[in-house]
Amino acid sequence: MDLIPNSDEQSVIDAAASFLSATLPANRLHQPEAAGLLPEQRRAIAELGWFGLTIPEDQGGHGMSVVEEVLVMRELGRRLGPLEVMSQCLAVRVAAHGRDRAKVEELVNGESGVLLAPPAVTKGPLRVFGSANSKYVLSFGGNEANLGVVASGSVTPIPSLDKSVPMGFLETGAIHVIGCMPATALVCDARLMCAAMQVGLAESVTSMVVEYAKIRETFGRAIGSYQAVRHPCADMHVRAEVARAQLFLAALTLRDCRGDASAQVNAAKVLADEAAVENSHTNIQLHGGIATTDEHDAHLFMKRAHVQRLLFGHLNVLKELLDQPVSA
Amino acid sequence: MNLDISDEDQQFRLRARDWLHANVPSEPRPKEGADAAAYDQAWQRKLFEGEFAGIHWPKEFGGLGLTGVQQIIWFEEVAKAKAPHPGAMSIALNHAGPTLIVRGSEQQKSEYLPSILRGDTLWCQGFSEPEAGSDLAALRTRAQLDGDHFVVNGQKMWTSNAHHARFQELLVRTDPDSKRHRGLTWLICDMSTPGIEIKPIKNMMGERHVNALFYDNVRIPVKNVVGEVGQGWSVAMSTLSFERGTYFVPEQISMLQKVEEVIAMARRIRMEDGKLAIENDSIARRLAQMKARTLSLQALTLSTVGSLAAKAQPGPEGSIVKLYLTTTYQELARLAAEIINWNFLDYADDRSSNRWTYEFMWSWVLTIAGGTSEIQREIIADKILELPRAR
Numbered sequence: 001m002d003l004i005p006n007s008d009e010q011s012v013i014d015a016a017a018s019f020l021s022a023t024l025p026a027n028r029l030h031q032p033e034a035a036g037l038l039p040e041q042r043r044a045i046a047e048l049g050w051f052g053l054t055i056p057e058d059q060g061g062h063g064m065s066v067v068e069e070v071l072v073m074r075e076l077g078r079r080l081g082p083l084e085v086m087s088q089c090l091a092v093r094v095a096a097h098g099r100d101r102a103k104v105e106e107l108v109n110g111e112s113g114v115l116l117a118p119p120a121v122t123k124g125p126l127r128v129f130g131s132a133n134s135k136y137v138l139s140f141g142g143n144e145a146n147l148g149v150v151a152s153g154s155v156t157p158i159p160s161l162d163k164s165v166p167m168g169f170l171e172t173g174a175i176h177v178i179g180c181m182p183a184t185a186l187v188c189d190a191r192l193m194c195a196a197m198q199v200g201l202a203e204s205v206t207s208m209v210v211e212y213a214k215i216r217e218t219f220g221r222a223i224g225s226y227q228a229v230r231h232p233c234a235d236m237h238v239r240a241e242v243a244r245a246q247l248f249l250a251a252l253t254l255r256d257c258r259g260d261a262s263a264q265v266n267a268a269k270v271l272a273d274e275a276a277v278e279n280s281h282t283n284i285q286l287h288g289g290i291a292t293t294d295e296h297d298a299h300l301f302m303k304r305a306h307v308q309r310l311l312f313g314h315l316n317v318l319k320e321l322l323d324q325p326v327s328a
Numbered sequence: 329m330n331l332d333i334s335d336e337d338q339q340f341r342l343r344a345r346d347w348l349h350a351n352v353p354s355e356p357r358p359k360e361g362a363d364a365a366a367y368d369q370a371w372q373r374k375l376f377e378g379e380f381a382g383i384h385w386p387k388e389f390g391g392l393g394l395t396g397v398q399q400i401i402w403f404e405e406v407a408k409a410k411a412p413h414p415g416a417m418s419i420a421l422n423h424a425g426p427t428l429i430v431r432g433s434e435q436q437k438s439e440y441l442p443s444i445l446r447g448d449t450l451w452c453q454g455f456s457e458p459e460a461g462s463d464l465a466a467l468r469t470r471a472q473l474d475g476d477h478f479v480v481n482g483q484k485m486w487t488s489n490a491h492h493a494r495f496q497e498l499l500v501r502t503d504p505d506s507k508r509h510r511g512l513t514w515l516i517c518d519m520s521t522p523g524i525e526i527k528p529i530k531n532m533m534g535e536r537h538v539n540a541l542f543y544d545n546v547r548i549p550v551k552n553v554v555g556e557v558g559q560g561w562s563v564a565m566s567t568l569s570f571e572r573g574t575y576f577v578p579e580q581i582s583m584l585q586k587v588e589e590v591i592a593m594a595r596r597i598r599m600e601d602g603k604l605a606i607e608n609d610s611i612a613r614r615l616a617q618m619k620a621r622t623l624s625l626q627a628l629t630l631s632t633v634g635s636l637a638a639k640a641q642p643g644p645e646g647s648i649v650k651l652y653l654t655t656t657y658q659e660l661a662r663l664a665a666e667i668i669n670w671n672f673l674d675y676a677d678d679r680s681s682n683r684w685t686y687e688f689m690w691s692w693v694l695t696i697a698g699g700t701s702e703i704q705r706e707i708i709a710d711k712i713l714e715l716p717r718a719r
Binding site: 002003006214221224225226227229230231233234238241243246252266270315317322326 | 329330331332333397400584588591606612613615616617619620621623624626627628630631633634635637638648651652702704705706708709712713714715716717718
């Protein structure tokens with residue numbers, strides 16, 4: 001009983017880290033054209049098997065579990081990887097649930113992309129995340145998750161705080177639903193994936209500021225020698241560690257179909273969001289003036305932390321968690 | 329990574345569960361004082377007879393030598409059975425005993441260890457002083473060699489159970505010219521030695537649990553030195569090698585129960601606006617956050633236990649647990665205090681008069697004692713993040 005990646009799990013982490021550092025490092029996002037997930041990147045990621053990681057092999061996937069998926073998503077989050085990866089993984093699940101083998105293959109192979117219309121209360125057009133010319137959209141209504149085809153040209157792009165995540169509006173009438181599944185399980189998986197990305201993000205900004213604190217000097221010594229810097233850094237580390245431990249535990253309980261899995265996943269989302277948001281804020285504050293500039297990486301992490309906080313969550317997660325029984 | 333338990337550990341769980349259910353005392357623990365100390369010693373005697381004494385002591389010294397995972401299982405079963413905790417026996421079991429195991433002479437081990445396991449002897453701690461809390465190395469209590477005795481003069485603070493302890497682990501400065509960590513010696517102090525005055529300290533909750541101790545020419549035989557003269561600092565640090573990351577598991581488990589109690593309370597109590605506390609969005613949100621934090625305590629413990637087991641070396645990970653658990657506790661206690669509204673003021677210098685007001689004040693004992701939150705952050709900054717030092 002432990003939360004330490006075994007050698008196979010470590011290989012998954014290392015492979016993901018190696019690929020992402022080479023092809024999708026965080027600082028790519030200073031180029032506006034690097035936003036989103038480009039088709040050739042989507043195909044490269046498909047070759048790694050990420051879109052069908054958790055789908056059984058006899059249905060066209062890799063037969064791994066949410067544990068491996070979480071390890072990949074964490075590396076993705078660490079480098080502000082495209083959100084579209086998560087959308088694609090979720091869409092594959094809907095296709096697999098409907099035993100739509102052709103669609104599973106198309107999505108697992110990265111031939112087409114997926115827009116995400118996350119659950120939201122607001123009426124009217126759906127807020128969507130991803131490339132405006134995506135073929136598919138994953139949306140939520142009632143208690144169902146729907147995979148639909150997007151009528152061409154029906155997404156209205158809108159400016160996004162986080163330029164790495166293209167946003168738009170889509171009328172529900174422009175969606176032709178081709179598959180669905182009960183939303184509860186899919187939302188649980190989505191929350192876990194979001195939490196994983198947030199944990200990677202939280203860890204990333206902690207490293208960023210700790211490294212900076214070792215070399216940046218003021219009043220004759222490294223800023224990391226002042227308690228006003230050391231203690232917030234320690235708090236960042238604790239938040240990230242706690243969020244990571246809870247993320248791993250939640251993934252294990254979900255994989256093992258334990259009765260408390262939903263509560264553990266909700267807790268993971270809450271803590272991961274908190275770690276990502278608070279840490280990305282402290283990262284800016286402790287860097288000082290330069291971190292308020294566009295040129296610096298810090299704002300990219302802060303903006304993404306807020307996108308990922310809003311996805312699949314926050315207030316609904318808290319409401320659910322309050323009522324969920326947990327064994328003591 | 330996995331949540332599996334070995335067959336051996338599962339057997340241990342069942343054995344512990346059966347024994348605990350059959351042996352948990354029916355009377356509750358008395359209020360702090362001589363009766364509580366006697367209760368704790370009686371429970372220790374029972375554990376000894378049931379062969380469950382010394383869960384983290386090596387087997388060769390009469391303990392169970394449990395792994396971190398097995399200790400977690402033990403504490404889970406203790407919680408389920410509502411069994412007592414070491415209480416007044418905890419210094420002897422968790423600190424003095426382990427120190428003697430690692431650094432005591434053969435003679436000292438055979439003289440002191442068995443009676444701890446049997447619950448016959450209770451120990452207290454003489455480390456902190458008025459001018460040496462966080463900075464323990466600044467301690468000043470002097471011990472001067474006079475023939476085959478050390479003569480001790482000085483003062484110690486925050487000593488629990490001084491009145492009921494038979495022995496004290498006493499850290500003194502034996503080299504008058506030394507500074508800080510050097511020149512310290514770890515002594516076994518017999519509490520019946522003439523010259524020791526115990527003054528209870530009343531805390532803000534109205535209790536007198538801890539004491540100030542004054543030493544006026546207290547004579548301690550040289551044979552009571554543990555380790556070597558002048559090696560006291562390293563002797564005091566030797567208990568770190570026992571650390572499995574499970575020290576706060578009982579609190580972690582009880583916090584899950586606590587958060588559910590506070591949620592239940594919020595479903596019953598009305599606020600000033602007439603609405604139930606749970607209907608207040610801000611309170612509901614904070615309660616859910618507290619639940620998330622409390623759940624994560626288990627994950628953090630698992631993570632810590634695993635990494636300590638893998639490294640086989642004490643590490644600074646314990647600082648993360650201590651800091652996080654105690655600050656979470658404090659936030660929960662604060663939230664409970666707000667929910668109970670005016671009733672927070674109904675307190676009569678006694679825990680039983682208002683549990684939540686008491687716990688609110690108790691939270692500072694947790695964030696300050698055993699290494700303040702500020703010190704824990706310094707340890708994390710130094711040892712984990714390796715940030716540069718100012719001094």
